[in-house]
């Protein structure tokens with residue numbers, strides 16, 4: 001980022017509109033951006049072999065379901081189990097919910113002690129009583145104390161009878177105010193009978209019924225370990241994945257919802273590949289605890305290491321050029337840029353001080369802070385750069401749209417910018433987490449390969465990021481170059497993630513903390 | 519109000535007859551009542567003391583539980599108990615959304631609290647009392663009590 005390139009993007013462009021998240025494919029393959037339905041466009045054809053390759057070590061199998069699928073699947077299970085148990089659907093539903101959808105356990109338990117199972121699920125003795133309200137002579141409602149003749153009343157099989165009005169109020173309180181559905185009990189004191197869906201159908205208004213079914217579906221997903229809601233705001237999909245909790249120190253199960261959101265199935269946080277959930281949790285906690293120490297790092301201005309004039313960062317790229325003295329340096333380590341990417345220079349690696357430097361406690365604590373700041377600095381920087389990259393892309397995109405007519409390019413043809421921008425976002429996300437990962441990594445013969453992969457991805461990312469800062473008029477001519485850099489970034493990311501995941505699976509990484517206690 | 523008939527009946531009933539150790543201090547409207555309770559046996563923790571409870575009724579009472587707290591002003595003390603906070607809040611599952619049943623009433627709540635005191639031998643506050651009482655400015659209904667085991 002050169003400090004004076006700012007004006008280039010400042011000429012009255014408001015950045016509206018987000019990314020078009022391609023939801024054309026369910027595949028998790030990260031190369032999918034390269035598959036285009038417009039074959040004439042030659043979008044990264046050289047990546048075809050990667051896209052069609054079998055599953056990569058860091059990929060997991062998963063499925064995405066909409067609310068209707070979930071409802072259907074639930075109904076199907078209810079029918080199946082109901083037929084085996086000889087119970088009507090509404091009771092079967094209660095039994096299954098009570099057994100947290102463990103069919104086998106429910107059927108087995110029911111075969112042995114049907115009465116017990118029914119009792120525990122709040123169903124009491126079997127025997128169909130049709131759900132209907134009735135008028136009872138001399139009835140006084142224990143809830144509202146109404147006693148007028150002709151009062152409509154209702155009771156479930158437990159016989160606790162209240163006026164229909166009170167029953168309705170009670171149900172609406174539970175559903176609307178308390179968000180309950182699967183485990184609403186009879187209003188009677190100490191009665192554990194569960195309100196079944198037949199009762200609900202009879203008593204509550206339609207809008208509440210919708211809410212009730214929504215809540216039931218919610219409970220279904222919440223009850224199943226292999227199902228999780230997509231955490232994106234307002235997203236209606238749930239994702240199914242077979243990775244178990246106990247596997248989380250060996251795999252990072254990253255899934256892509258149909259809404260376009262990538263998240264970790266283990267902890268539902270945003271994609272944090274290649275770092276396992278336990279380390280993510282530890283790292284976030286540490287960053288929170290140390291936020292004040294680390295605050296100065298996220299500052300947007302620094303001084304040029306050569307002439308000390310103030311440099312403001314306004315793009316994602318970390319290759320800085322001082323406007324005044326033309327010094328080119330790296331924003332992260334403040335080192336000379338020309339040395340980046342050469343074999344002896346390592347911006348990403350933390351050089352451990354030799355033992356003699358850190359003899360006393362103070363020196364040790366200074367060194368441990370320094371080490372943390374090294375990694376935090378890079379972590380925070382990629383996070384911030386990703387935001388700046390996005391800003392600059394949105395501005396560029398707007399300008400490209402305006403330029404389409406003059407450059408003679410069609411809308412489809414400027415999509416390479418979108419593809420590049422998405423790759424940049426994803427790669428920075430990965431890079432960010434490699435630094436948290438590295439912080440907890442104990443040195444062994446594998447760390448060097450990891451650091452090399454990290455450095456290669458970092459350089460690829462900075463090179464692509466830099467392209468976005470070119471004058472918009474030049475971008476059309478840079479299309480091929482940009483596409484090459486984009487696919488190179490993706491390739492580097494795949495290499496890094498595959499290597500990390502492979503070693504994680506084999507337990508080859510050594511950490512400087514106990515990952516199992518996190 | 520949804521159940522004015524119900525509260526009207528309860529009002530008539532508590533002015534008429536209440537179990538021993540429980541009495542009405544103030545019940546003039548259908549929003550807030552004050553009830554006094556005494557522990558009848560010779561439990562040394564509560565001997566010769568009268569405690570005052572304030573009941574608040576929402577418009578959804580008795581579908582929703584009333585808010586019940588011990589008074590600590592007007593010369594009243596908050597009884598010592600492992601489930602009663604020094605700010606007067608009571609951790610009792612029957613007063614929570616899960617444990618409440620709309621057939622419960624003021625009288626039955628008073629009786630439950632009375633028997634909770636009668637059976638107690640521990641001269642102590644909940645373990646998180648200091649933190650909870652100093653920080654908590656919410657109303658009881660907004661507090662998500664984690665119910666201490668109910669064997670006390």
Ligand SMILES: [Zn+2]
Nearest residue numbers: 158160186191
């Ligand atoms: Zn009942």
Ligand SMILES: [Zn+2]
Nearest residue numbers: 141144163166
């Ligand atoms: Zn009623």
Ligand SMILES: [Zn+2]
Nearest residue numbers: 230235257259
């Ligand atoms: Zn989603």
Ligand SMILES: [Zn+2]
Nearest residue numbers: 264266267277
């Ligand atoms: Zn995770």
